[in-house]
Structures are given as C-alpha cells and as structure tokens.
Amino acid sequence: MICPYCGSGDTFEYYHTIIPTVDRACDREKLSEVKLMPLVVEFCKKCGLGFNTTPLSMEYLEESYKNYVYISPADGIGQTKFDGTLRKISAFFSKDDELIEIGCSDGFLIEKLNSLGYNRVLGIDPSPQAEIAIKKGLNVRRVFFTDKYLGERKVDGFLLVHTFEHFENPFRILKDMISCLKEDGKIFIEVPNFEGYHHEHLFFYNAYFMDRMFHEAGLKLIDISYETVAFKKDFYLRCVAVRAENPDYPEFRISERLKDAESIAHSIAERYKDLYERITTFTQADKSGNVYWWGAGSASVVFLNNIDKSILDNKKFIVVDGDKEKLGKFIPGVGLEVYPYSILKDLKAESLIVASSHFTEIQKTLRENDICPEKVLNIF
Numbered sequence: 001m002i003c004p005y006c007g008s009g010d011t012f013e014y015y016h017t018i019i020p021t022v023d024r025a026c027d028r029e030k031l032s033e034v035k036l037m038p039l040v041v042e043f044c045k046k047c048g049l050g051f052n053t054t055p056l057s058m059e060y061l062e063e064s065y066k067n068y069v070y071i072s073p074a075d076g077i078g079q080t081k082f083d084g085t086l087r088k089i090s091a092f093f094s095k096d097d098e099l100i101e102i103g104c105s106d107g108f109l110i111e112k113l114n115s116l117g118y119n120r121v122l123g124i125d126p127s128p129q130a131e132i133a134i135k136k137g138l139n140v141r142r143v144f145f146t147d148k149y150l151g152e153r154k155v156d157g158f159l160l161v162h163t164f165e166h167f168e169n170p171f172r173i174l175k176d177m178i179s180c181l182k183e184d185g186k187i188f189i190e191v192p193n194f195e196g197y198h199h200e201h202l203f204f205y206n207a208y209f210m211d212r213m214f215h216e217a218g219l220k221l222i223d224i225s226y227e228t229v230a231f232k233k234d235f236y237l238r239c240v241a242v243r244a245e246n247p248d249y250p251e252f253r254i255s256e257r258l259k260d261a262e263s264i265a266h267s268i269a270e271r272y273k274d275l276y277e278r279i280t281t282f283t284q285a286d287k288s289g290n291v292y293w294w295g296a297g298s299a300s301v302v303f304l305n306n307i308d309k310s311i312l313d314n315k316k317f318i319v320v321d322g323d324k325e326k327l328g329k330f331i332p333g334v335g336l337e338v339y340p341y342s343i344l345k346d347l348k349a350e351s352l353i354v355a356s357s358h359f360t361e362i363q364k365t366l367r368e369n370d371i372c373p374e375k376v377l378n379i380f
C-alpha cells in the first residue's frame with residue numbers, strides 16, 4: 001500500500017483482526033445488521049505511521065458513532081478518564097486563551113474546562129453528539145472544521161482529544177489549524193499510543209511519527225507525555241506543539257527513533273496472540289463449563305469475536321456489566337446477552353475475565369457486593 005502521509009510504498013502489514021461493524025453491546029434487533037469486517041493495519045517504514053487499509057464505508061461508521069453516545073463519560077462511567085488530559089491542558093494554556101476543541105462530541109471536556117475557569121472554549125463536531133452539547137448550553141457548533149471556518153480570526157490553541165486518529169485526512173486538518181493559529185499559539189493532541197485497533201480509527205500514531213509530522217508542518221514538539229490505562233502501559237500519547245520559530249519554548253527532544261517504531265509495530269500481533277492464548281488457558285482451567293466475562297464495551301466485543309471458536313462452542317459464556325445502559329443488550333457478532341454483575345454472586349463464579357479499562361472500580365464493586373471469584377484475569 002501507499003503511505004497516506006509520505007507516499008512511500010515501503011510498507012508492511014503488522015496487524016489484522018476481525019471486528020463487527022457495531023463494536024458495543026446493541027439491541028437484539030440490531031444483531032442481524034452487524035457484519036464482521038476485517039481490520040488490516042500497515043506500517044510505513046519511511047515515516048513511522050500506522051494506517052488502516054480497510055476503512056469502513058461512511059454508512060457503517062455513522063452507525064458506530066451513534067453508539068458512542070452511551071459510552072460517553074458524561075453518563076457516569078469513567079468520570080476520571082480525562083484527569084491527566086486536563087492537568088496537561090492547564091499546564092500549557094491560560095484561562096483567558098481562546099481555544100477550539102475539534103471533535104468535542106457531547107462536550108464532556110468543554111464542561112470540565114469551563115468548570116476550571118476556561119470560558120473561551122469553542123467546541124466543533126459534525127456528529128449528532130454535538131446537538132447534546134448544544135442542548136446543554138455549551139459553546140458548540142455542529143460543523144466540520146476547515147480553515148475557512150474562522151475567517152481571518154486566529155486562536156490561541158487547538159485541542160484534539162482522541163479525534164486525530166478518526167479523521168480521514170488529519171494532515172489537511174493540521175494545516176488548517178496552523179493557518180488559524182496565533183504566532184504564539186499551541187496545538188494539543190492526545191491519541192492512543194500505537195494502539196486502539198478499531199474500525200473508527202484510521203491512523204495509529206507514535207512519538208516518532210508525531211515529532212516528524214510536526215517538524216514537517218513547521219511546528220516543534222514542546223511536550224510529550226503518556227498515560228497508563230488499566231494495565232496498558234503508556235496507552236495514551238499527549239503532544240503539545242508550537243510554531244518552530246516560537247522562542248518561548250525549547251524543543252522537546254524525543255528519544256524514539258524510526259527503528260523503535262518499527263519494532264513496536266512488529267511486536268503488536270505477537271502481543272495480541274499471547275493475550276488470546278492466556279484467555280484460552282484461563283478458560284480451560286475453570287472446570288465448571290462456564291466462562292464469566294465482565295465487560296460489554298468495545299474491548300470485549302473485539303476479544304469475544306476473536307477468541308478460539310472451540311471455547312465459544314464448548315463453554316457457556318456469561319457476560320456481565322455494571323453499566324445499566326448495556327444490560328439486556330447483546331454483544332454484536334457472537335450474540336451473547338449482557339446481564340447485571342449481581343448474577344455472579346448467585347452463580348458462585350469461581351473465575352472471572354475482566355475486559356474493561358475500569359479494572360480498579362470493578363474490583364471494588366466485586367468486593368462491596370461480596371462477589372469473590374478465586375481467579376481474575378484482566379485482559380484490557
């Protein structure tokens with residue numbers, strides 16, 4: 001394939017998997033519409049970018065974005081999710097800065113920023129979730145961002161939190177942001193760190209590539225940080241960049257080289273293979289014939305549709321979740337129903353697989369409800 005960033009043909013496939021077109025628990029009627037589609041990811045040996053070579057059509061993507069609504073942290077799940085993001089934004093932007101958040105969804109981050117005293121933040125998002133933010137009275141517009149949007153006006157900063165990996169042409173959007181940025185303005189981008197293999201994600205970034213991309217766009221990286229999520233070390237990557245000629249900040253020198261990015265790409269398929277083997281071993285150790293599984297979000301949907309088929313055929317899977325919105329719904333693809341976690345107690349579950357980023361909260365919930373499986377495997 002040709003690299004969509006640098007145009008090189010020197011690329012290789014480093015990961016492939018099968019993911020349903022709907023990747024969260026859904027209603028029973030939806031199950032028949034769901035298709036299992038391959039996700040094939042390639043790595044460019046010249047620039048270090050990972051890219052999705054099997055993007056879904058807009059029709060499927062829109063469907064999956066609609067499903068994003070009920071996993072929003074605004075509904076009470078994962079409220080602490082953006083704490084690290086907010087700390088970093090507070091460190092680099094002042095409260096009177098005029099900021100634009102591109103891809104603000106239902107405005108969760110904007111609300112948080114407003115509560116911290118950032119009152120000049122405009123959110124932009126073309127998706128239906130923007131309407132939710134607008135109804136809440138937040139400063140949000142439901143449009144696509146282009147350099148035409150602001151006219152001659154320039155802003156102090158752009159915030160992109162888990163959106164840059166979704167854009168069809170992120171490099172065009174970067175250009176547009178730069179042309180709307182004040183001389184001393186900053187761009188903040190948070191993305192999964194070479195992770196997050198879903199149909200919605202079209203690009204897979206790493207520190208080496210981000211540094212290179214900013215350089216080639218006339219910017220310089222001034223800060224880079226990582227966040228560990230559950231047991232996934234350095235799962236998120238946060239970058240702050242300014243114009244290359246900005247004298248106020250020294251350039252942040254990254255230690256990653258192109259060969260490091262390439263070796264990570266090579267390790268990803270192996271890492272997932274190991275994980276699936278651990279699931280197989282774990283389920284075989286429980287002689288009850290049941291597999292208890294916590295999690296009905298996207299991680300679970302992907303895992304359940306890719307585990308060894310013989311386990312699915314030979315064991316009875318009982319999927320539970322703590323999120324009321326997911327109860328009574330079904331895991332697309334495998335079609336398993338989602339039950340409340342309280343049934344684990346009645347069923348005296350001896351072992352439990354947890355596929356969720358909220359592992360600590362789940363452990364606490366288990367203890368508080370006197371549910372004590374002897375063995376727990378966290379696979380997120």
Ligand SMILES: [Zn+2]
Pocket residue numbers: 003004005006007008044045046047048049
């Ligand atoms: Zn490339």
